Amino acid sequence: MTESNITRLLRGDEGEVLHAYQDHLGFWTIGVGILIDKRKGGGITPEESAYLLSNRIMGKSIELDNRLPWWSKLDDARRGVLLSMAFQMGVDGLLGFKNTLTMVERGDYAGAAIGMLNSLWAKQTPERSARMAEQMRTGEWKYKAGT
Known part of the structure; x- marks a missing residue:
């Protein structure tokens, strides 16, 4: 077979x-x-979940390469913020953060963090947005407690 x-x-x-x-x-x-x-008794295995996540991360990264070519010049932690936001809201949702993305592109990470926190997204997911804004501001990875 x-x-x-x-x-x-x-x-x-x-x-x-x-x-x-x-x-x-x-x-x-x-x-x-x-x-x-x-x-x-259904579900997926941890290996299937890891494969799906990896595949989605790769797809979002390629989409960001095409739609925000400058993002690849950012450090890993700040690219991680944009990728996390794109994963949560879709790339089109991320692209709605026009002023914030302009600040990120020009290296105004503190301003970008403030812009992130002044959004509807921050009101809807306050813990996540606070961590992501701090990661954007500092360039240091900020993981959810317990992970």
């Missing part, structure tokens, strides 16, 4: 849906018949 044969067989029988959906029995499923419904 080759991988391409079983993949073709399963895609044909299971179909492929790229978002969570309820199967014919009402259990949450994703992809090619991957049961994720906890009620039926």
Whole structure:
């Protein structure tokens, strides 16, 4: 049995849906018949979660390379802030921070941090935005407590 044969067989029988959906029995499923419904013992493995996260980080990084070419010149911690924001809000959401991004691009990290904290995003996710603003200001990684 080759991988391409079983993949073709399963895609044909299971179909492929790229978002969570309820199967014919009402259990949450994703992809090619991957049961994720906890009620039926479903979920993903830590390895699958790590793969998905890595894949999404790479995709967001490529999108930021294309849409904010200057971001690659930032230090790792400040690139991490922009990537975290893009991960949370999407790249289009991040691009809505026009004044803040202008300050980041010209190296006014303290001003950018203030801009971040004066946003609706900061009101919606105060703990995360406070950490990200401090990371932007200092250039030092700020992780959530306990991680």
